[in-house]
Amino acid sequence: MNWLTGRWENQREGIKTVEIWERKPVDEFQVRGFMLEGTDTLFAESIKVASKKRNIFYTVTIPDQNNGKPVAFKLTGNSGSELIFENPEHDFPQKITYQKAGPDSVLVQIEGVVKNKVKKSEYYLKKTRN
Numbered sequence: 001m002n003w004l005t006g007r008w009e010n011q012r013e014g015i016k017t018v019e020i021w022e023r024k025p026v027d028e029f030q031v032r033g034f035m036l037e038g039t040d041t042l043f044a045e046s047i048k049v050a051s052k053k054r055n056i057f058y059t060v061t062i063p064d065q066n067n068g069k070p071v072a073f074k075l076t077g078n079s080g081s082e083l084i085f086e087n088p089e090h091d092f093p094q095k096i097t098y099q100k101a102g103p104d105s106v107l108v109q110i111e112g113v114v115k116n117k118v119k120k121s122e123y124y125l126k127k128t129r130n
Contacts, residue, residue, distance in 0.1 A: 001029060001049065001083065003100060008125035015042065019125060027051055058085040058096060092119060 002023065010017040016036045023029055031047035045062045048070075056075035061068065073096055077084035081100040088094050094112035101107045104127040111120040 001078075003081075004029070004083075004098065004106070005130065006127050007129040008106060009128045010123055010125050012123070014038075017123065017125065 004021045005023050006021060008019045008021070014037055017033075018036070019031060019033045021029055021031050027050070029047075029049040031049065033043075033045045033047060034041055035043040043062075045060055047061075048059045050057060050059070058073040058075065059070045060073070061070045071087065071090055073085035073087040073090070075083065076086045083098045085096045086094060090112070092112045092114050093110040095110075097107075097109040097111075099107045099109070101124060106125050106127075107122060108125060109120065109122040111118065113119070
């Protein structure tokens with residue numbers, strides 16, 4: 001997962017998406033994610049990727065969702081250039097994928113089933129800083 005370390009950004013339709021991945025000393029990553037429109041923060045999340053009970057979990061906390069409680073997604077796939085995290089019990093998303101799309105770009109896919117319909121969104125992030 002070291003390839004995700006750094007600052008990643010996307011600018012689309014006046015909205016800037018940012019993810020900052022920092023490796024911590026104890027085989028853990030801290031991630032800050034947010035979306036900006038000008039100077040206004042539209043969305044913010046904190047993510048911790050860490051090992052727990054022999055598994056790796058991507059745990060997301062979004063202050064105004066899920067009563068501010070963290071939601072954990074288990075690592076179910078790691079090819080070295082693609083990471084798949086899943087939580088089939090979560091309302092949306094149930095699956096989060098990070099796929100290396102080049103030396104300085106990553107494709108993020110968020111998907112799940114909502115009201116019996118598959119919902120999927122994807123976006124590219126470009127590395128702007130290590």
